[in-house]
Amino acid sequence: xxGITQSPRHKVTETGTPVTLRCHQTENHRYMYWYRQDPxxxxxxxxxxxxxxxxxxxxxxxxxxxxxxxxxxxLLTLESATSSQTSVYFCAISGSTNEQFFGPGxxxxxx
Amino acid sequence: xxSVTQMEGPVTLSEEAFLTINCTxxxxxxxxxxxxxxxxxxxxxxxxxxxKADDKGSNKGFEATYRKETTxxxxxxxxxxxxxxxxxxxALAREGATNKLIFGTGTLLAVQP
Numbered sequence: 674x675x676g677i678t679q680s681p682r683h684k685v686t687e688t689g690t691p692v693t694l695r696c697h698q699t700e701n702h703r704y705m706y707w708y709r710q711d712p713x714x715x716x717x718x719x720x721x722x723x724x725x726x727x728x729x730x731x732x733x734x735x736x737x738x739x740x741x742x743x744x745x746x747x748l749l750t751l752e753s754a755t756s757s758q759t760s761v762y763f764c765a766i767s768g769s770t771n772e773q774f775f776g777p778g779x780x781x782x783x784x
Numbered sequence: 785x786x787s788v789t790q791m792e793g794p795v796t797l798s799e800e801a802f803l804t805i806n807c808t809x810x811x812x813x814x815x816x817x818x819x820x821x822x823x824x825x826x827x828x829x830x831x832x833x834x835x836k837a838d839d840k841g842s843n844k845g846f847e848a849t850y851r852k853e854t855t856x857x858x859x860x861x862x863x864x865x866x867x868x869x870x871x872x873x874x875a876l877a878r879e880g881a882t883n884k885l886i887f888g889t890g891t892l893l894a895v896q897p
Contacts, residue, residue, distance in 0.1 A: 704883050715873060715889040716828070723882050731884075763827055767883040771816050775827035 676700050679764050679776040687784050692751040694779050696764030698744075702774075704767040705747040707731075707739060709760040710778075716763065722747055754783045786811045790874050790888035797864055797895050805859040805891045807848075807874035815876040817841075817850055817857040818885070822871045831859075831872070864895045 676699030686692050696705060704723055708716040708731075718731030720739040728739050736758060738750045751758055761780050765773040791806040809817065816835045820828040832841030837852035846861045857874060874888040 706884070713889060715887040716885075717887075718884060721882065721884060729882075765828075771877040771883040772818070772830055772833065773883065773885055775820075775829070777827045 677764060677766055677774060677776040679762075679779050681779060682777065683780045685782045685784065686754055688755060689753050692754050692781065692783075694749045694762055694764075694781070696747045696749070696776060698747075698766045700766060700768065700774075701744060702766040702768040703744075705741065706765040706767070706773065707737075707747065707749045708763045708765065709733065709758075710763060711760050719749065719762075754781075756783050759783045786815070786876065786878060786886050788874050788876055788886055788888035790872075790891050793871075793890070793892035795891060795893050797893070799866055799895055799897050800863045801895075803859070803861040803864045803868075803893070805872055805874075805893070807857045807859065807888060809855050809857065809874075809876050811855075811876055811878060813879045814852075815878050817848070818875045818877070819846070819848055819857070819859050820873040820875060820887075822873065822890070824870070828873060864893070866895050866897055869893055869895045 678697050680695045706721040707719040717733045722728045722741040740748045764776040767773045787810045818833045819831040821831045822828045832843045834841040834850035840849045848859045871890045873890045875885045
């Protein structure tokens, strides 16, 4: 299995609070991604990174920001969480092939 | 634009039944195609892939053939087991697109003993 972890695995927070999710990889892969998974929508790309300090928006980026200061870490921040951001968040990594490897997910509940 | 369409679930089968989950795509150029599987409470795992027309991906008894003429990548298995119960996602990666994937909405498979 690809070495990819996410933290926390579960979080409950209140509307308006900031939240940061962490993705950590030990594979030295260039590309990292954040997705959200919601019923009826499959997985939707939030942001992705193609190198240290190189990031770009996905299809559902509003309300989210990311940072990648090291190859191994990719952080997703909700500056002011809203109930519509209640979801399961997955991090993925990809290297020289176009296969992606997924982390175990973070279940976020915004009350 | 690029998109993936999967058959709606849930699909409910008895053990040892034949499985087909339909997947069609819209894309420019020559995308790579994937099937991912998600078991309850887990992340997605790559099940199989195909990178060019007429390629057949296979793994764990599952197969899918890249059909460019029908823009399809249907997943099949000859005899399902209870342990195959999961959500299956079809996905495509465009050429030269930073390996970004576009997913279908997923199909829940429930296999009964």
